[in-house]
Amino acid sequence: MVLIRSLILSASVAALAVLGNAAPTPSDSMSIEPTPTAHHEPTPTATTEPNPGQPDTHTDACGVLASTNSTELKYKHVVDCYNAIPFDSAQAATTLSTVLTLFKDYYVFTDSALARTAPEPFANAPHDIVGELEKIGRSKYTSDYKFHNDILTAVTRLGDGHAAYQINCYQSFVFVQNLSLYAPVVDGEQASASVRVYLDAAKRGYDDCIVETIDGEDALSYLRNYARDIHGVSHDPNARLNFMLASQTYDTASGIFIDSPGDFSQRGTVPEGPYLDYQLKCPNKADTVELREEWRVLPQIETSYTDAASYVANVCVGPPETATPPAEGGVLRRRDEPVRRITKRAESEPTPPPTGPQFPSADVLVTGNATVFYHLKDQPNTGVLVCHTFLPSDVEAEKDVILAGLTAFHAHNVTNILIDFQGNTGGSIDLSAFLVQMLFPNKKPLDAAFPSDMRVSKSLQDLAKLSYNTSDYGYFNAHDFINLSNGTTVYENNDLFDKPITQNRNGRNSLWTEKTTLNFPPIDSKYITPAASFPWTAKPENIRILTDGRCGSACGMASYFWTALHNVAAYAIGGTHGEDLSMFSFAGASVLKLSELQGFFKAANLTSPMTDLPYKNTITFSWLEMYGHGREIPLEYDAELYRPKHRLGFTPENARSREVLWKEVVAAAWK
Known part of the structure; x- marks a missing residue:
């Protein structure tokens, strides 16, 4: 029993042809504009802050970023570098083809996300992830950053904490506000006056000041709108609000609870602008405090680069990773227990x-x-x-x-x-x-155990046939699942994947396994x-x-x-x-990484229907629904x-x- 012990748990409707389905090629689905060949001379640095996603003609922007002391990094330095990354239509086509295939053939909530109603506490609108990705394929791009950010937005809008699109190239810096916020209930009420400063990292005495407005908008309304429209992770906007705000987190190193700023004040992606404007009302100050807080920028990489080209080579692409070699004879190996770390x-x-x-x-x-x-x-x-x-x-x-x-x-x-x-x-x-x-x-x-099922595609069936009762490389071994049709025994053949059933969910037909469940070992x-x-x-x-x-x-x-x-x-x-x-x-x-799925195909000596992405990445998806x-x-x-x-x-x-x-x-x- 290898599966459970290793499992780790985020428009128009187009019909899916599940078996043998391949992502559209650039010629029939993508209108991505080729990279311009004309040479542009560097222009002086703009005096206004650029809007993320807009191309920048400063060809040495990444060199400026590299040469700037880490304590002096600004929002503009990162945005200029990101916008200086040249757009490559061939790489974009490869990326979109792989991501589209992943969400068509393997992601289990592609059809469920189309649901038109969202009972409380949920508030998610229908989201056609396949349609959104196909729309990206038909769009014209000149900005590499904009292309990847559009895919990130499409995936984030699923509200699934198991679904993530993280490209190292554009998540190499963290943006931090000095003010972290919370929204306590005071005297039985929670209004705009309830939004307060949880912690002022700059130690200016603003702790517990009332935050009246953020960027000119009522503070609580601003935060609720941000949680509703921007932040993913959950279908519930109030759960998303809790993710955004400051809280206490247990720190295993110190053995105590420590303050955590929350996802609103600490972000791994580029914020909407270079600063936030706050209007504070503090008990120890007679006048309203007007604050313009720039984002502090913290690098998350130690890779060296000197310009846009070396940033792409060293940060975005990076050195090639060693692929997991196939097992002896091309047959997947199996072990009944995971390899455990030997400890004193x-x-x-x-x-x-x-x-x-x-x-x-x-x-x-x-x-x-x-x-x-x-x-x-x-x-x-x-x-x-x-x-x-x-x-x-x-x-x-x-x-x-x-x-x-x-x-x-x-x-x-x-x-x-x-x-x-x-x-x-x-x-x-x-x-x-x-x-x-x-x-x-x-x-x-x-x-x-949970009743569960999985989306079935031709490539998954091929992988499952080689995985059956032979290996712990992959999660698609029918022998690791309970056959609910005959009681509580595991599958003694590959019928779970070989005999899928057709289901229509929200107007879309797809192939699924019959209901099964994970084979939990007795305690x-x-x-x-x-x-x-x-x-x-x-x-x-x-x-x-x-x-x-x-x-x-x-x-x-x-x-x-x-x-x-x-x-x-x-x-x-x-x-x-x-x-x-x-x-x-x-x-x-249950969650799986794209790189892990690709590794399963390589270990089985099978050709994956998806090409490895050009840029280093962490792409995760839900593969087993419960x-x-x-x-x-x-x-x-x-x-x-x-x-x-x-x-x-x-x-x-x-x-x-x-x-x-x-x-x-x-x-x-x-x-």
Whole structure:
């Protein structure tokens, strides 16, 4: 069983010909304008800030960027360099062909994204990703940056945290504002006056000043519009708002919660302009404060370059990567267990808490790479399990940490557990399923599994035939899936992929596997046996979940199981006061990188239908979609399952102290 342990969890309708489908060639779908051959002499640097996406005639812009001290970098330096990258129509055609094939033949939500209705808490409009990509192919481009940015926008609009288009060439710098913001509920209300400065990194005394306007617009309206129109990650604009705003994040290196600026104040892509204008009202100042805050620019690369040509060669393209050689004889190999990192015993033990407690009334009992166990001294029958990620350095070691933490709770007479999932954007499905079963042990083998299916194409069928029962290189091995038509046994042949069924979703016909599910291994008795004696085991009244909607992927899966199947109550905090907020985001799929899929084809000695992209990249997509139990809508779009039982708002007090927040939730949960 190799699959589960390695899985990691973001116009007109055109009919798809799924089997044997290939992306259109440049001649029949693309009108990308060829690169101009005329030579342009350098022009003086513009005195006004350029608009990203507009071509710049300064041919040495990347040289200026390279020669500028990192502490003196400006927005203009980066934008000028990005706009100086020459457009190559052949590279653009290759890129678009590959991305279009990926979203036609492998991405599972291409058809579901066309849905015309979005029940609350969702607010996403129908999005035809294939149509958008084909439209890009028909457009004329002279700017390489504009071309790639249009693809990025098309993918981001899916609102799927598993779908990402990241080109190193145009994400080599981070843009940071000195002001990070939050939107607390004050005196039971959340209006424009509720937007405040969470932290002023420049230490000018603006902390907790009221932000009245941003770029001349009411601050709360500005942030809500930005979350609605620009920011991806979730179908819920209020969950996106929480991603944007400042929060506290657990730092494993220091063992404490630290302030995180949020995606609005710290961006990996070029912002809309060189600065933001703020109007602040501060309690210690009589007059309104007018601030024009330029974006600080932080380089994320150490690669050397001297001009646009060397920037393309060294940053965008980079040195060639060594391809994974095919297995002996061209046949995929299989191993029943993943290769584990051999560690010394001391490295697997729970690490001791940091010197000096961060919270006076919350003792740290056990810490790991993904979980921290706190005991509330003022509420001694309550423990807080902070699960800040499902992606530890060692999944098996983290299972031991979880058992040690729960055992420590039991030793301290804890009977109630609050699980804090804030900011947990996912990770290992295996660890997620393990945690679910440690609190609610399986009654049936499929209790920890989701009904699932996959999009089928001719190239996927070819890969699946070679993958069957022979290798752990790829995820398309039918022997790693349960055959639901005959009970709970794995597939003993390749029928899962060889016999697809036709489905019409939102007016588009596609081929799919029949419903199946991942083959989760049973939990070792060394974990289940002690868990059976804990006073909270299988008792929903003794367990609560705290989330801010930034609980993604594997975290969302755990939340779904506890709330939908085991009736555990969840408290969702933040977003917009008085509106719904999702408990979790992008919970309905498993993620795969394009480079991994290409590696599967290479390992199988098969020719991929997609060409490797010219530029270094991280392109991810959802390859396996999941359903709630007894549901027909994919979990990714099943808004009803995202609603929490309880809503809370951040306040100036609890937004900066998890200890304060935990006490509030515990007091409300167990009166």
